[in-house]
Amino acid sequence: MKLSSHLFIFLTIFSGFWLDSVIATFNIRTYITLLEGIPYLVETCIGFLILSYWIYALPEKIQSSAALFYGLLIDLFFGSAIGFNMLFFSGISYVIHVYVFRFRIFSYLQLIIFFGGASIFYIACKYLIFSPENYSYLLLLVSFFINALLWLPIYYLMRSMRRTFL
Amino acid sequence: MARVTPTHTPATKYILACLLAITLLLSDINYQTFSSLRGGVQATGIYSQLFLGSLFSRLLAFNTLNEDKKTLIRENHQLRDQLQLFKNKVFLEKQLQLIRTDLLDLEHGLQNLMDVGQVRIFKIGSFGLANYLCCSKHILHLQNPNQLNVLNNLPVAIDKTFIGQTKTQHLGLIEVILFSDISHVLPASINGLPCNAQGAGQPMLARCTVTADSIEPGIETTSPVLTSGLGGVFPKGVRIGSVQSIDKISLDEFSIEIRLDGNPINHSYFGVLGGS
Numbered sequence: 184m185k186l187s188s189h190l191f192i193f194l195t196i197f198s199g200f201w202l203d204s205v206i207a208t209f210n211i212r213t214y215i216t217l218l219e220g221i222p223y224l225v226e227t228c229i230g231f232l233i234l235s236y237w238i239y240a241l242p243e244k245i246q247s248s249a250a251l252f253y254g255l256l257i258d259l260f261f262g263s264a265i266g267f268n269m270l271f272f273s274g275i276s277y278v279i280h281v282y283v284f285r286f287r288i289f290s291y292l293q294l295i296i297f298f299g300g301a302s303i304f305y306i307a308c309k310y311l312i313f314s315p316e317n318y319s320y321l322l323l324l325v326s327f328f329i330n331a332l333l334w335l336p337i338y339y340l341m342r343s344m345r346r347t348f349l
Numbered sequence: 350m351a352r353v354t355p356t357h358t359p360a361t362k363y364i365l366a367c368l369l370a371i372t373l374l375l376s377d378i379n380y381q382t383f384s385s386l387r388g389g390v391q392a393t394g395i396y397s398q399l400f401l402g403s404l405f406s407r408l409l410a411f412n413t414l415n416e417d418k419k420t421l422i423r424e425n426h427q428l429r430d431q432l433q434l435f436k437n438k439v440f441l442e443k444q445l446q447l448i449r450t451d452l453l454d455l456e457h458g459l460q461n462l463m464d465v466g467q468v469r470i471f472k473i474g475s476f477g478l479a480n481y482l483c484c485s486k487h488i489l490h491l492q493n494p495n496q497l498n499v500l501n502n503l504p505v506a507i508d509k510t511f512i513g514q515t516k517t518q519h520l521g522l523i524e525v526i527l528f529s530d531i532s533h534v535l536p537a538s539i540n541g542l543p544c545n546a547q548g549a550g551q552p553m554l555a556r557c558t559v560t561a562d563s564i565e566p567g568i569e570t571t572s573p574v575l576t577s578g579l580g581g582v583f584p585k586g587v588r589i590g591s592v593q594s595i596d597k598i599s600l601d602e603f604s605i606e607i608r609l610d611g612n613p614i615n616h617s618y619f620g621v622l623g624g625s
Contacts, residue, residue, distance in 0.1 A: 247362040251370065259390045265383040266374030270367055277363035312378070 188349055192237050192245070193253055195341065199230030200261055224325045228302035230257070231271070232334055235298055236341045238276050241349075242283045250276035267312065271305050291335065299331030448617070455618050458508040469497065469621050474522050476613065485531035485550035488516070491523040491619055499523050503623040504583050511589055512611035514582055515621060523621070528555050528589065528609055536579040539592060539605065540567045543577050546589075546607055553609040555590070561601040570594060574607045 206227050234253065238245050254269030278301070279286070286294065303323045310318040376382040455470060471491035480486050493499065503515045505525045513527035526533050531550040536543065537557065542565060544557035572592040578585025593608040613619075 247366040251366045254370065259387065260394070262387055262391050264374055264377040265387065266370045266372070266377055270370035270374060273363055273366040273370055277358070277360065277367075280358040280363075312374075 188244075189249065191348055192241075193256065195344065196230050196234050196237070196253055196257065197260065199233040199337075200257055202229050203227050204261065224322055225329050226306050226322060226326045227333065228305055228326075228330050229333060229337065231275070231302055231305050232298060232330065232337050233341060234272060235275055235279065235301060236338055238279045239283065239286060240342070240345055242280050245276065246280075247273055247276060264313070267309070271308065275301055275305075294338070295331045295334050298334045299327050302330040303327045451616075452618055455507060455616075455620055458506070458510075458620075467623065469499070470618050471523060471621060473617050473619065478614075481527075481529075481552055481614075485548075487513075487527040487530035487533075487548065487550070487552075489513075489525050489527065489613055489619075491525060491621070493518065493521050493523050496521060499621060500623065502582050503621050506620045506622060507611050507613065507616045507618075509588070510610040511576070511583055511587060512609070512613050512619070525619070527613060528611075529553055535583070535589070536577045537589065537607070538575045538577040538586075539607075540565060540572055542568060543579065544605065546574065549606070552614075553590075553612055554593075555607045555609060557605040557607065558598070559603050559605060561597075561603060564595075564603055568592065568595065568605070 206229075210225055234250070238250070250272040251269050254267075254272035255265070257263070257268045257272075258265045286297070289297070303326055306326050307318070307323055310322075373383070377384070377387075452470060456468070471493060474490040474492040476489040477486070480488070491505075499515055499518055501515055501517055504511050505513050505515060511528070513525050513530070513533065516524045516526045518524065528535055528546065528548055529550065529552060530548040533548045535546045535555065537546040537555075538544070539557070542559065542563060544559050546555040546557050548554075549556050570592050573588050574590045574592060576583040576585060576587045576589060588610060590607045590609040593606040596604045596606070598604045
C-alpha cells in the first residue's frame with residue numbers, strides 16, 4: 184500500500200483519538216460540575232473503532248507491522264504509556280484478520296456487538312492498567328452501548344471515505 | 350465478496366508484535382523508560398500549539414492593524430471630500446452673496462429711477478462684445494426663461510441710469526438696443542437744450558447735433574445729460590451721462606459728444622421698467 188494511503192488511514196485514526204480526547208474532556212467537565220454524585224459513565228473509543236474498521240475493510244493491507252506503528256504513533260502523540268496502543272492495535276488486528284471472512288457474512292447487529300465488545304475490552308484494559316480504582320462495570324456497560332451505536336456511523340463514514348480517497 | 354483469496358493468518362508476527370508492545374509497556378509503566386521521549390513529543394505538540402496560537406494572534410493583530418489603516422484612509426478620503434464640498438459650498442455661497450449684493454444694488458438704483466410701478470430683473474444672456482467695441486450695432490440679450498411677456502420699447506436700466514431699451518423678444522431672449530447703437534436715437538436734454546442723442550457706434554458714447562444759435566452758454570463739458578421724456582419711452586429728467594466734448598462740425602452746427610453713465614460690461618443683471 185502506498186505511503187499516502189497509510190498517512191490517510193493514520194490521519195483518520197488520529198482524528199478519532201483526538202475526538203475521543205475532546206469528548207472525554209467535555210465528559211469530565213460535565214461530570215465534575217453536574218454529576219459528581221454518580222460514577223463516571225461514558226468512555227468513547229472512536230479512534231479504536233476507526234482502526235478496527237480499516238483492518239476489517241483492508242485486512243490484506245494493514246498487517247501487524249502497520250498496526251504496531253500506528254499504535255506507537257498514537258501512544259506518542261496522545262501521551263499514553265508507550266506500548267499500550269501498540270499492544271491492543273496488534274491484538275485487534277490479529278483477531279480481525281483471523282475472522283475477517285466470517286465478518287463478511289455477519290449482519291450489522293453482529294458486527295455492532297463484536298466491535299462494541301472489542302471497544303469495551305479496550306476500555307476495561309485501559310482502566311485496569313492505568314486507573315484500577317475507577318474501574319466500573321456500569322461504565323463498561325454504558326460505554327458498550329454508546330460505542331456500539333457509534334460503530335454504524337463510523338462504518339458508513341469510513342466506507343464513503345475509503346471509496347472516495349483510497 | 351472477498352477481494353483476496355482467504356489465506357491463513359500467521360500468528361508469529363502478531364505474537365512478536367504483542368511481545369514487543371508488552372515489553373515496551375511494562376518498561377514504560379515500571380521504569381518510565383520513554384517518559385523523556387513522551388515528554389519531548391508532548392512538549393513539541395504544546396510548543397507547536399503555542400506557536401500556531403501566537404502566529405494566529407499576530408496575524409489577527411496584523412489584520413486588525415490593516416483594517417485600522419484602511420479605516421483611517423477611508424476616513425481621510427471622506428474628510429477630504431467633505432472639505433472639498435465645504436470649500437465649494439463656501440465659494441458658491443460667496444458667489445450667491447455677490448449676486449444678491451449686485452441685485453440689491455440694482456434694485457436700489459432702480460428705486461431711485463422712477464415710480465413706474467413694475468420693475469423686472471433679468472440676467473444677461475449674451476452680449477456681442479466684438480460689435481460693441483468695434484462696430485455700430487450694440488445689442489445685448491437678456492434671459493427670459495419663464496417666457497414673460499415683455500413689451501417692446503421699455504427702458505432698460507442699471508444702477509441709477511438707463512442704458513437702452515427693449516427692442517424685441519425671441520423665444521426666451523429679450524433683445525435690448527443700447528444708447529450707443531448707431532441706429533438708436535434718444536430724446537435728451539442738456540441744460541434745458543433738447544437734442545436727439547444718437548448712438549455713436551462706440552462704447553458708452555452718443556452724439557447730439559445742435560445748431561449754433563441754440564447752444565447756450567451754460568453747456569460745457571461735464572454738463573449732465575438728462576432724458577427729456579419726449580419719446581414717451583423714458584421718463585423725464587433721469588441722468589444718462591455727461592457732455593464729453595463740444596465740436597463745431599459746420600458753420601452753424603455743433604456736435605456734442607455725450608459720455609454715457611451706464612456701462613453694460615460691468616453688470617450681469619438688468620432691470621426692465623414698465624408693465625407687460
